[in-house]
Amino acid sequence: MTRIAPFVLALVALMSPGCLFVLEDPDYDGRYDFDYTTNDDRSSHSSAKKSARPERRERDRVVLHRSETIGPFSEGISSGPFFFSSGQIPRDPESGDVVTDDATLGTRLVLEGLSDTLGAVGLGLEDVVKVTVFLKSMDDYAAMNEVYASFFGEDPPARSTVEVSALARDAVIEIDLIAVRR
Numbered sequence: 001m002t003r004i005a006p007f008v009l010a011l012v013a014l015m016s017p018g019c020l021f022v023l024e025d026p027d028y029d030g031r032y033d034f035d036y037t038t039n040d041d042r043s044s045h046s047s048a049k050k051s052a053r054p055e056r057r058e059r060d061r062v063v064l065h066r067s068e069t070i071g072p073f074s075e076g077i078s079s080g081p082f083f084f085s086s087g088q089i090p091r092d093p094e095s096g097d098v099v100t101d102d103a104t105l106g107t108r109l110v111l112e113g114l115s116d117t118l119g120a121v122g123l124g125l126e127d128v129v130k131v132t133v134f135l136k137s138m139d140d141y142a143a144m145n146e147v148y149a150s151f152f153g154e155d156p157p158a159r160s161t162v163e164v165s166a167l168a169r170d171a172v173i174e175i176d177l178i179a180v181r182r
Helices: 006-015 039-044 047-051 103-120 138-152
Strands: 020-023 034-037 060-062 076-079 082-085 128-135 158-163 173-180
Touching: 082 103, 103 138, 103 173, 128 138, 138 158
Parallel strands: 128 158
Antiparallel strands: 020 034, 060 076, 076 082, 082 173, 128 173
């Protein structure tokens, strides 16, 4: 069995369509053991191997009801030690209005909202391991980066920042994240 870090595993999964990862030990101890198999190897899994698989874990849905959502999704899902947020756009917490033209204010509102969401499941920004930032314009990169740095400080998580042609409700920014219970 090969030990593969979860983030490397996710990268390999994205690059290798049709791969199957079988979680061998569901008890979180800071590391996971994965058995990596391709579609060709699936037939070699005996029924004994399949019966040794852990039962599917329940997921916990996070709903804070700060404001009406745009579609059928949860603000976040906890699964085992992992927390996956949905993308959040900058909405004024009192009026519900979406910020469409101010990346500094937009970034602050989104990160405050994500911090609240993390707090609802007993996590904080220090538990975040991956962030994806979607900007309507890369011209807002410096403004976003300045606010972002004030939230994550000296030990920031891994991050991807991409420019997109449009965001829901014409928002200036959207951010999602992954956190891990340590």
